[in-house]
Amino acid sequence: MLQLSLEQTTRRALENPLLRTRWNVAGSSTKRGHQIVISGSDKMKNRDDGQALCVSRAAFERADGSETRGHDKRLLISDYARVRDMTGSFWRSHKPTGSVHVHLVELSDEEILGALVGIGLAAYAFRNFVRERDEKDAQVQLSISKDKGPIERELIDTAQAIATGMNLARHIANLPAAVANPDALAKFFKKYFGARPGVSVDVWGVDRLQKEKMGLLLAVGQGSQWGSRLVHLRYRPGGKGSSRRRASETRPLAFVGKGVTFDTGGLDIKPASGMRLMKKDVSGAAIVAGLCDFVSRARLNTPCDFYLPLAENSVSDRAMRPGDVFLSRAGHYVEIDNTDAEGRLVMADAFDVALTQSKADAPEALVDVSTLTGAMRVAVGLDVAGFFSNDDELAAEAEQAAQKMGELAWRMPLVKKYEKFLSSQFADFKNSSDSGFGGAITAALFLQKFIRAKDPRAEREIPWLHFDVMAWNNSGDGAMAEGSNAQTLQILIGMLLRRA
Numbered sequence: 001m002l003q004l005s006l007e008q009t010t011r012r013a014l015e016n017p018l019l020r021t022r023w024n025v026a027g028s029s030t031k032r033g034h035q036i037v038i039s040g041s042d043k044m045k046n047r048d049d050g051q052a053l054c055v056s057r058a059a060f061e062r063a064d065g066s067e068t069r070g071h072d073k074r075l076l077i078s079d080y081a082r083v084r085d086m087t088g089s090f091w092r093s094h095k096p097t098g099s100v101h102v103h104l105v106e107l108s109d110e111e112i113l114g115a116l117v118g119i120g121l122a123a124y125a126f127r128n129f130v131r132e133r134d135e136k137d138a139q140v141q142l143s144i145s146k147d148k149g150p151i152e153r154e155l156i157d158t159a160q161a162i163a164t165g166m167n168l169a170r171h172i173a174n175l176p177a178a179v180a181n182p183d184a185l186a187k188f189f190k191k192y193f194g195a196r197p198g199v200s201v202d203v204w205g206v207d208r209l210q211k212e213k214m215g216l217l218l219a220v221g222q223g224s225q226w227g228s229r230l231v232h233l234r235y236r237p238g239g240k241g242s243s244r245r246r247a248s249e250t251r252p253l254a255f256v257g258k259g260v261t262f263d264t265g266g267l268d269i270k271p272a273s274g275m276r277l278m279k280k281d282v283s284g285a286a287i288v289a290g291l292c293d294f295v296s297r298a299r300l301n302t303p304c305d306f307y308l309p310l311a312e313n314s315v316s317d318r319a320m321r322p323g324d325v326f327l328s329r330a331g332h333y334v335e336i337d338n339t340d341a342e343g344r345l346v347m348a349d350a351f352d353v354a355l356t357q358s359k360a361d362a363p364e365a366l367v368d369v370s371t372l373t374g375a376m377r378v379a380v381g382l383d384v385a386g387f388f389s390n391d392d393e394l395a396a397e398a399e400q401a402a403q404k405m406g407e408l409a410w411r412m413p414l415v416k417k418y419e420k421f422l423s424s425q426f427a428d429f430k431n432s433s434d435s436g437f438g439g440a441i442t443a444a445l446f447l448q449k450f451i452r453a454k455d456p457r458a459e460r461e462i463p464w465l466h467f468d469v470m471a472w473n474n475s476g477d478g479a480m481a482e483g484s485n486a487q488t489l490q491i492l493i494g495m496l497l498r499r500a
């Protein structure tokens with residue numbers, strides 16, 4: 001087994017050049033080193049020597065032209081996303097090293113944010129296990145200036161927080177499952193967020209999960225040497241960090257991320273091709289942790305709770321079997337129809353923890369991110385995050401944030417009629433559908449049972465948003481290299497920035 005400290009590998013991976021950039025340094029004062037101009041003006045011509053990049057909409061149309069029109073403008077590319085992807089792609093192809101000065105010309109604030117985040121994302125590459133890695137890669141002395149006046153401090157802080165949160169999420173999903181197992185991850189989060197202002201960390205091990213009667217989360221991890229964990233990251237603004245008021249009157253938002261650190265499929269084992277990338281099944285938890293990183297660095301005024309149910313879905317003599325029945329924390333008996341439909345099990349029990357917080361900690365809405373179904377990939381492909389919601393306002397909020405932050409997302413229907421496919425003769429219901437169709441919908445309907453379970457007398461369910469994502473680039477794309485792309489994290493960031 002790899003004897004590597006998760007902390008060490010992560011610290012190195014997060015050495016983001018934005019964090020040690022000299023800002024607002026006039027271009028002319030740094031004559032030596034690599035000079036790059038990023039310009040929104042069409043008058044500037046691109047050069048292929050890595051010295052200049054035109055990021056205007058016209059330049060994008062010429063170079064790419066892949067924008068999707070119509071669809072109520074929901075799939076258009078925003079200024080932020082266009083400049084992020086063009087700058088990031090330029091950065092990845094030229095790999096500037098040493099002393100680098102970037103001068104930003106004729107860019108709006110939104111475009112400047114895009115350029116900075118693009119550089120931050122492009123600078124991350126997973127190199128921990130590449131022995132012959134070029135040490136110079138990590139050694140960029142970056143300075144950045146713009147044409148008119150200084151770059152605003154708030155833009156710099158936001159860009160740094162976005163890039164670091166994104167890179168943390170990407171890094172966790174890129175790590176081999178032997179390193180990022182449930183136990184190591186829980187310990188890592190405790191340490192990583194332990195001293196962060198406004199954040200408290202609670203880890204539930206197997207004993208506590210048993211006391212809490214979290215039969216579904218325990219079932220998924222029971223075949224693995226690590227057992228299951230639940231990490232709860234609690235962010236409350238205020239104190240010294242926050243200048244704004246009213247934080248205590250706002251109810252928190254709850255975020256839950258699927259953290260299956262490796263998914264063999266269990267006894268319903270996956271074929272080799274389907275298992276190859278399954279270290280990425282931790283992506284939901286990685287994204288939610290990345291969001292906590294962003295929220296606490298940016299010191300947002302919205303209280304948030306982040307829940308990371310962690311388990312490895314292994315093959316062993318102790319693994320859950322098809323036909324087994326487990327009792328969920330919410331009190332439903334669930335029959336295992338297919339052991340590979342494990343993500344919804346870990347999520348369901350974590351939902352219940354989020355929804356049973358008392359009084360002031362009771363969430364206003366619940367948002368989850370899961371690498372849940374292949375069916376969603378069949379429906380919308382790898383680049384689009386399919387999502388479901390029981391609340392039109394929350395869905396519209398997600399759509400607006402997705403458009404602004406340049407992540408493609410599309411709302412799917414919760415077709416109640418399909419609930420019948422989850423019915424079971426031996427339990428309250430089962431964990432996967434006996435219809436071969438609409439698998440992303442029946443997965444969402446399974447999760448919805450745990451949204452509605454809380455208070456049967458309540459007139460409406462808690463507003464809920466469920467993302468079913470791929471979260472992986474099979475090859476480099478825009479600002480990001482091959483590997484984890486933390487899909488939807490920027491949508492969640494956009495939603496929180498709008499509320500801030």
Ligand SMILES: [Zn+2]
Binds near residue numbers: 313
């Ligand atoms: Zn699975």
